[in-house]
Amino acid sequence: MKIAILGTGSVGRSLAGRTSQLGHEVTIGTRDPAATLARTEPDQMGNPPFATWHRDHGDVALLRFAEAATRGELIVNASNGAASLEVLRLAGAAGLAGKVLIDVANPLDFSSGFPPTLLVKDTDSLAEQIQRAFPQARVVKALNTMNAGVMVHPASVANGDHTVFVSGNDAHAKSTVIDLLRSFGWRDVIDLGDLSTARGTEMLLPIWVRLLGVLNTAAFNFRVAR
Amino acid sequence: MKIAILGTGSVGRSLAGRTSQLGHEVTIGTRDPAATLARTEPDQMGNPPFATWHRDHGDVALLRFAEAATRGELIVNASNGAASLEVLRLAGAAGLAGKVLIDVANPLDFSSGFPPTLLVKDTDSLAEQIQRAFPQARVVKALNTMNAGVMVHPASVANGDHTVFVSGNDAHAKSTVIDLLRSFGWRDVIDLGDLSTARGTEMLLPIWVRLLGVLNTAAFNFRVAR
Numbered sequence: 347m348k349i350a351i352l353g354t355g356s357v358g359r360s361l362a363g364r365t366s367q368l369g370h371e372v373t374i375g376t377r378d379p380a381a382t383l384a385r386t387e388p389d390q391m392g393n394p395p396f397a398t399w400h401r402d403h404g405d406v407a408l409l410r411f412a413e414a415a416t417r418g419e420l421i422v423n424a425s426n427g428a429a430s431l432e433v434l435r436l437a438g439a440a441g442l443a444g445k446v447l448i449d450v451a452n453p454l455d456f457s458s459g460f461p462p463t464l465l466v467k468d469t470d471s472l473a474e475q476i477q478r479a480f481p482q483a484r485v486v487k488a489l490n491t492m493n494a495g496v497m498v499h500p501a502s503v504a505n506g507d508h509t510v511f512v513s514g515n516d517a518h519a520k521s522t523v524i525d526l527l528r529s530f531g532w533r534d535v536i537d538l539g540d541l542s543t544a545r546g547t548e549m550l551l552p553i554w555v556r557l558l559g560v561l562n563t564a565a566f567n568f569r570v571a572r
Numbered sequence: 573m574k575i576a577i578l579g580t581g582s583v584g585r586s587l588a589g590r591t592s593q594l595g596h597e598v599t600i601g602t603r604d605p606a607a608t609l610a611r612t613e614p615d616q617m618g619n620p621p622f623a624t625w626h627r628d629h630g631d632v633a634l635l636r637f638a639e640a641a642t643r644g645e646l647i648v649n650a651s652n653g654a655a656s657l658e659v660l661r662l663a664g665a666a667g668l669a670g671k672v673l674i675d676v677a678n679p680l681d682f683s684s685g686f687p688p689t690l691l692v693k694d695t696d697s698l699a700e701q702i703q704r705a706f707p708q709a710r711v712v713k714a715l716n717t718m719n720a721g722v723m724v725h726p727a728s729v730a731n732g733d734h735t736v737f738v739s740g741n742d743a744h745a746k747s748t749v750i751d752l753l754r755s756f757g758w759r760d761v762i763d764l765g766d767l768s769t770a771r772g773t774e775m776l777l778p779i780w781v782r783l784l785g786v787l788n789t790a791a792f793n794f795r796v797a798r
Contacts, residue, residue, distance in 0.1 A: 463694050463695055464694055467693060467694055467775075468689050468690055468693055468694075468778065469689055503797055503798060504797035504798065507797060508795075508797035511779075536783070536786060537786070538779070538782045538783070538786055539782060539785070539786065543779075543782045545778050546778040546779030546780075546781075546782050547779060549693075549775040549776070549778050549779065550775075550776065550779060552694065552771050552772040552775050553737075553764070553769075553772030553773060553775065553776060554772075555772075556764045556765060556769045556772050557762070557764070557796060559765070560762060560763070560764055560765065561796075561798060563798070565798065566796055566797060566798035567796075567797050567798075568794050568795070568796065568797070569734075569794070569795040569796075569797045570783060570787075570792055570793075570794065570795075571729055571730035571733060571734035571792060571793050571794070571795045572729060572730065572787055572789070572791060572792035572793075
């Protein structure tokens, strides 16, 4: 499948590397590819420059957001949640129309420092904002409740015995996403229902960031024991 | 230990029954004991009338909130989250002063139907509101992330292999609560830190109510896999 991943941070890289390894034709979208490749310093999250990662992943193309979206059959929003609506506008409604759009972002607001708060919550979610802004995209919220490494290698934590959630209004789109998740190694996938259930998964972030502090590792995830 | 449980619903009954069974001297607090005992209809959550439960738990006293609080060495707020501040005012600051106060309530707002929203969230929590209103109480948030039955019999789900969180500003109070939780059978207790971390556990409720709908049972809980 042709997959376009919007975002060059650790989440975008992790998803691009794994889907490429699984045989998909992967493009990463960014605002300005030349500028992205020209950076020589670690980003604000401490990730190495994109060019360093890209040297080991030459099979992944780097294009502008709109070109990447046009090329992709399935799109992943792996941008910073605070910038996601703008990134998707740059990708363009035409490039998203009719396609499955996996939203893995969280609307975290770090403007007051740590811990972050949520820019939208409880009566709305980033996923629903995206769906309203791009009504022809088939938005599925997934993978936003764990670290980038755990997203694509669930077996790296507790032998994979933990849970990933999906939310969305389009049953076929969710089925496509669930197949992709299973190809990553996910065994416990819970379909929570329509896209409004993404409010619940986005609101997991406040406890996630506190657990990160207490456990001193990002190698953890929620499991729904039952 | 003398334990006072404020609230006569399923959570209050569950905690009262279990702590009494474990040998504690338990009092349930209510607004008007005579009125509580006079009810003959199921409550709005479908629980049998309190008197029915009380016939099998004659060792648990039923007193007014203030009398119960005065008698208790450890207090549990098991009232409806939307009413908790009022209930605790009726219990009285004097009766709470210096005591461990376990807050198991959630600030759910059902005024717009299902799913409920949260009356307070993200930048504040019910637990912090209670701590500010009763600065001499030693508030510990715990047990608010699972069903009443699971709270006191964790082994009833997945052999007890799941997690309970505690939040609070007073290390000794948390230690007392953790001992009580272990006596219920809890093995995985995560101390998240100060009381502001209760924002995270209260914000688990939106996904909890959706899981209740999808799983068709309340016999589940979150486990932090790591």
